[in-house]
Amino acid sequence: MNAPVTIDDKQEHASPHERERLVVIGNGMAGCRAVEEILSRDADRYAITIFGAEPRVNYDRIMLSPVLAGDKSFEEIIINDQSWYDDNGIELVSGDAVIAIKREAREVVSASGRVTPYDRLLIATGSDPFIIPVPGHKLSGVITFRDLDDVDKMLTAAETGGHAVVIGGGLLGLEAAHGLSLRGMKVTVLHLMPTLMERQLDEAAGFLLRSELERRGQTIITQADTAEIMGDSHVTGVKLKDGTEIDADLVVMAVGIKPSVNLAKTAELEVERGIVVDDDMVTSDPAILAVGECVQHRGACYGLVAPLWEMCRALADFMTSDPSGYVGSVTATKLKVSGINLFSAGDFSGGDDTEDIVMRDASRGVYKRVVVKGDRLIGAVLYGDTADGSWYFDLLKRQEDISDIREALIFGQAFASGGATLDPDSAVAALSLDAEICGCNGVTKGQVVACIDGGANDLDSVRAGCKASASCGSCTGLVESLLSISLGEDYGGARTVTPMCQCTSFTHEDVRRNILEKELKSIPQVMQELHWTTPDGCASCRPALNYYLLCAWPTEHEEDPQSRFVNERMHANIQKDGTYSVVPRMWGGITTPNELRAIADAADKYEARLVKVTGGQRLDIFGIKKEDLPSIWADLNAAGMVSGHAYGKALRTVKTCVGSEWCRFGTQDSTGLGIKAEQMTWGSWMPHKFKIAVSGCPRNCAEASIKDLGIICVDSGYELSVGGNGGIHLRGTDFLCKAETEEAALEYIAAFVQLYREEARYLDRTAPWVERVGMDYIKGRIVEDEPGRKALQERFLFAQSVHQKDPWAERVAGAESHLHKHIAEIRPFAILEPA
């Protein structure tokens, strides 16, 4: 290397001419670490100049969060102070950014006009924060979280308190939010995605994190799309696309980073997302290298610190003539928020050829998930207990064969590495008698063994006898191991009761009891507390949980459309060709010429291919496209009709005969009572579909004796019977009671419906439920226990005050409109703009 010597040289070191001149652009973590690595290999090879844009020495950028939170001071996060530069003969040019690279002359030009020649140039410009270009993003009080200046601005803002809005619920955003919250600001985090830190966490861990942050007083809004930052000169608030406005005295944008490549791009180096480098970190110009967050290696850009260390080692090896080659990094993440332990590494997106092993310990707030592919660990998410994070990360990076420790892998290193004790039974056998088996109820192994010796011979009798595994159930496997060890061949094996689905060991009844006792209010919360073995359930348990939650907590439940079967999500019945059928409600089966005209017009307008009278005395309009549903509903609404819920696990129809008003045999106004019953019960969600009929005399023209609830009018009143079914297994109703007045009949109806709602298993019709619990039980609750009946009625009417609304009208008004629109449309060689 023979560049001319025109350097403004203040260096005291001798003979810079004999040494190659290395210029480093960037005084950050990557630039300085690269220099350290080079010096450690060959301290005399290069004469080094480092340019830094910030007017200070090299500090540990990832420790800015602890500085903001007050856990550390700036002095504590300095990596290299001035004496390091001096001792190693490095010239530091701080506060003077390089603005141009002249590749032909091999020199760089700084903002102050200084021209510095190089033999080798190292670009370590790092990354820039990504700014969302919404209106108001340049207002004073809108900042990023990237360097010490940003931290100073946040600390100044926090001195006067007030509201801070952090845009971005990723690693950086949450650390900023935590710091500002500790500094006394009222913090709201806005996150575009449904799950916090979705790139590092799965839904379950994201849920736990969110709950903890909310408990600490932060407001978390997910799926929050920022429309505008408001304010005249200084920020006053943030407005979301859905119209929500949030007060703000400070807005921190922490939505992400992008490689800082402008300098390289202007110098015409090869740049894609980042500066393209080979395995030796050399760019498209052999004299120029690059390292850190600004580079793109084998298609990947990194925003974490560990890859940076690996890149710097490869770079230094190459620059000291011993190339080793960088092969890319597997990354792991830890959140630096005190008191929250969270770790994630590798790939946990799941897949057919991968297997999830999930362990949840609700009492300790622990969620662990490891993902195994073949004989290798490929990903891990840990929340609450991250002690084994580094062990998993090590297995993952070294691609170790884990087949021998697979069974015990989820229990962590101490357990899995226990030598010969890899069979779960022998591992349990090896535990001491005072080892705790059940954390919830504080039951030791000795107590469980004593309970088994005392006669308990299955899980349920152990649960009844000593309470082990009777609460959260996470120690079920351990208890079953103890049964198997203690009883040997006498152990009958696992229980005979049927769990809700393959995602859990709990029965429907266990789950419902726990929802009430533990006040569980969301699906992820149920899955965590009850130790679901899958990350987001299955098509069998999700609709059931959604129902159990809405039934238990009518006012607090947040509807989860993704946990509804298609018909309930679309409020229409899907047909085999993918179109839908639409059934408007006709109270008691009564209609009018106007309603019929509206139905006929709608059938014409939307080209219905069939209109059919149903078994429940309604009209069913077939062949409607999902895009047309909101408009046909609007037309039917305009004629005064609401959803008939012919698609729901819900009250379907109340079928009636004409009764005493017209029929010469009629004893009571069966139509009138039917309409009242339908107006009371429509819109209520149930474990399965629910049909009512009212016949005006024992001739029973409304076929009341094969309905979930049938009423037969007689001269002296109304005979109520329940549990009938005209489906695959024909079942006549069982007599419940007689009511003397309409009012009394309606009270029994409400109470019976509510008992069914609260106690039947999801997807049980009344017939199997009545057979299982018996008519004596139902009569005991509904007929003999008057205060109990009135309480059931009251709970039903309260739930109806929340749930009885026309879902069609809501959709017509624009709710869930994405369900009725295509995301876009492809026409060959042209594409329509997304809807």
Added chain:
Amino acid sequence: MMVEAKWIDIGPVEQLPALGARTLPVQGGQEIAIFRTATGSIHALANKCPHKDGPLSQGMVHDTSVTCPLHNWRISLLTGEALGEDKGCVPVIPVKVDAGRIYIERVAALAGVA
């Protein structure tokens, strides 16, 4: 320009709810279903169950599979194969996400267009 592009931009990721799906009709071709899993990954399959042509876009998404709304067949979002006891396969259309937008591979999306 559009004509040569390997990928077609079909809109921003946030148009897809987590554990949800949207449809993408292809004029003269097979409608495509675009899915989003709980972890945020995006997948695309022909919107047609291998069993009886059920619209997979209307099914329930869990983990990396979707359950068909008509007869509860479980289809892998990764391979398009029916899971469990059932046998059958539906075409997978390559998708990618870049800067918050979903792109679908042109050739695969237009497969079967006359």
